[in-house]
Amino acid sequence: AQRVTQPEKLLSVFKGAPVELKCNYSYSGSPELFWYVQYSRQRLQLLLRHISRESIKGFTADLNKGETSFHLKKPFAQEEDSAMYYCALSRAGGTSYGKLTFGQGTILTVHP
Amino acid sequence: KAGVTQTPRYLIKTRGQQVTLSCSPISGHRSVSWYQQTPGQGLQFLFEYFSETQRNKGNFPGRFSGRQFSNSRSEMNVSTLELGDSALYLCASSLVASGTGELFFGEGSRLTVL
Numbered sequence: 702a703q704r705v706t707q708p709e710k711l712l713s714v715f716k717g718a719p720v721e722l723k724c725n726y727s728y729s730g731s732p733e734l735f736w737y738v739q740y741s742r743q744r745l746q747l748l749l750r751h752i753s754r755e756s757i758k759g760f761t762a763d764l765n766k767g768e769t770s771f772h773l774k775k776p777f778a779q780e781e782d783s784a785m786y787y788c789a790l791s792r793a794g795g796t797s798y799g800k801l802t803f804g805q806g807t808i809l810t811v812h813p
Numbered sequence: 814k815a816g817v818t819q820t821p822r823y824l825i826k827t828r829g830q831q832v833t834l835s836c837s838p839i840s841g842h843r844s845v846s847w848y849q850q851t852p853g854q855g856l857q858f859l860f861e862y863f864s865e866t867q868r869n870k871g872n873f874p875g876r877f878s879g880r881q882f883s884n885s886r887s888e889m890n891v892s893t894l895e896l897g898d899s900a901l902y903l904c905a906s907s908l909v910a911s912g913t914g915e916l917f918f919g920e921g922s923r924l925t926v927l
Contacts, residue, residue, distance in 0.1 A: 733914060744816070745903070745918040752914075787856065791914060798907055798914035799846035799861035800869040806855060 703728040705790050707804035714778050715812050722773040722807050724762075724788030731793040734764055734771040735801070740784045748773075748786070758782070778811045785809075815839070817919035819904050825925045831892040834922045838885050838906030844868075845887040846916065847879060850901040859902075862887055863909065891924075899926045 704727045714720050726732060736748040749757045751764040751771060762773045771788060788804040818837040826832050838845050846869075847859040858871040862881035879889040885906075891898055901923050905916035 735914065737916075744920055745905075747915045750914060798909070799844045799863070799905070799916065800858050800871070801846075801848075801856075801916065802858065803848075803856040 703732070703790055703802045705788050705802050705804035707786075707788055707807050709807050710805065711808050711810070713810045713812060716780055717777050720775050720778040720782070720809065720811075722786050722788075722809065724771045724773065724804060726769050726771065726788070726790050728769075728790060728792075732790045733793045733798075734762070735789045735791070736760070736762055736771075736773050737787040737789055737803075738784050739787070745787070778809075780811045780813055783809055783811045817904055817906050817917050819902075819919035819922050821922060822920065823923045823925075825927060826894050827927050828894055828896060830894050831890060832894060832924060833888055833890045834902055834904075834924075836887045836889075836904030836906075836919060838887070838904075839908075839917055842906035842908050842917070843885050844907045844909050845881055845885065846905045846907070847887070847889050848903040848905065849873075850903055850921070851899075856903070859889065894926045896926050899924060 706725045734751040738748040739745045760775045785806050787806045789801040791801050820835045844863045846861040849857045860879050861869040865881045876892045881887045901921040903921045904919045907916050
């Protein structure tokens with residue numbers, strides 16, 4: 702069975718501080734990992750996916766297959782980063798993108 | 814482009830009733846997925862439809878069903894409602910051909926079962 706674990710329900714940092722949202726997964730096959738974000742009063746939306754290896758809004762995430770982790774990092778947090786962040790997993794290959802397994806989410810609060 | 818549209822946004826039902834929720838995907842998107850979101854279980858996958866065929870199914874009882882029409886619009890139905898079915902039901906569409914795996918979510922239909 703596949704599982705995504707986000708150990709922190711709440712994470713508070715001050716503006717300008719580094720932030721790391723943890724995500725660990727268990728999956729027997731070849732996974733694709735995503736981070737989705739939901740800002741206040743907005744829809745859930747994709748932040749980044751591991752395959753693209755992009756930096757989005759200053760966030761990066763590296764897939765570590767050895768540690769089965771996909772932590773989300775940003776060197777300098779901004780107040781507008783305050784949101785709910787979900788780590789999600791799907792089976793690689795393109796036929797299961799609609800079937801995501803989500804973690805429980807981490808509420809990030811960035812204080813001024 | 815208009816985003817994913819879900820109707821109704823809010824509804825209240827009583828135990829034993831049934832409910833039908835509707836989802837209109839982004840134009841051109843042929844994949845539609847449904848998720849249940851509750852405070853206790855978080856976001857859980859219900860099913861995915863592509864070209865009117867159910868492609869993936871989550872671990873929910875048979876009371877939960879869905880379908881997709883030729884215009885890619887989708888509906889999900891929950892029969893014999895239980896109190897535990899109270900949740901936010903999210904629909905998401907994707908452009909499979911893009912290969913990005915990005916899901917575009919609607920605002921959800923909030924179901925309350927009394």
